[in-house]
Amino acid sequence: MNKKVLIVEDEKSIVDILRFNLTHEGYETLEAYDGPTGLRLALESSPDLILLDLMLPGMDGLQVCRALRESGSSIPVLIITAREEEKDKVLGLELGADDYITKPFSVRELLARVKANIRRVDMVAAPQQRSASEENCIQLGRILLDVDSASIQKDGQTLDLTQREYELIKFLIQHPGKVFSRQELMENVWNYEGFVGDVRGVDVTVRRLREKVEDDPAQPGFIMTRRGLGYYFNP
Numbered sequence: 001m002n003k004k005v006l007i008v009e010d011e012k013s014i015v016d017i018l019r020f021n022l023t024h025e026g027y028e029t030l031e032a033y034d035g036p037t038g039l040r041l042a043l044e045s046s047p048d049l050i051l052l053d054l055m056l057p058g059m060d061g062l063q064v065c066r067a068l069r070e071s072g073s074s075i076p077v078l079i080i081t082a083r084e085e086e087k088d089k090v091l092g093l094e095l096g097a098d099d100y101i102t103k104p105f106s107v108r109e110l111l112a113r114v115k116a117n118i119r120r121v122d123m124v125a126a127p128q129q130r131s132a133s134e135e136n137c138i139q140l141g142r143i144l145l146d147v148d149s150a151s152i153q154k155d156g157q158t159l160d161l162t163q164r165e166y167e168l169i170k171f172l173i174q175h176p177g178k179v180f181s182r183q184e185l186m187e188n189v190w191n192y193e194g195f196v197g198d199v200r201g202v203d204v205t206v207r208r209l210r211e212k213v214e215d216d217p218a219q220p221g222f223i224m225t226r227r228g229l230g231y232y233f234n235p
C-alpha cells in the first residue's frame, strides 16, 4: 500500500511542487491549505507523515503540532519553515516535530527526509532482532543507557528526553570516544542516506540534549565537540 503524506501549506505553488514530486515517488498525498483543516485531516486520515508549514492561516504550524501531539498522535512531523530564527526550530522540535527543513529546500533533500522519517517509524513498529553483541545496559561513569526501557539515567535519575535526543545519545554512548561528523550522525541517527543537505538539525538536537544531560551546558563534560570534526561521547 502506498504511504500517505499530508501536506499542510498555504502557498499553492509549493503544494503543487510537493504533490508532483511525492506522487512521482509513489506516495499518496493529501493537502490542506490552513491549520485547522490540516489538523482535522491529520486526525481523520492517519497519514504516514505530515509536511507542516509554520506560517498558516487559522492556526500556525506550531499550534497544529502541539494539538496533534496532545491528541496522542505520534505521526512523524517534518516542519517546513521560511524562518531562519533558531527559536522556531527549537520550539518545533520541543513541541514534538521530528525534524525541520528550511525554505527554499531542494526536492531531493526533502524526499530523503520524508523517506527516512517514514522508515524510522516502520523500524520502531517492527524492531529488528537485536544482535548478540549489543548490550542492553551500558554504564559509562555517571550515565546509564538502558536499551530495553529506552532510557538514559544520570546519577540514577531518568532524563526526560525526546525520542530523537535518546537516539542520538544512545548512538554516541554505543561508540564512546569515537568522533562522528554531523553528516555521519544524520545518516546513523536520522537515517538519512547519502545526500542530506542541511545538517544543522544535529546542532539543535545536541544543544537541547546538553541542556538535559550536562551539569553546565556551556562546559560540556559528556557530549563533546571536536572542533571542525563533530561530536563524541566522553566516557
Ligand code: CA
Pocket (backbone or CB within 6 Å): 009, 010, 011, 053, 054, 055, 056
Ligand atoms: Ca505559509
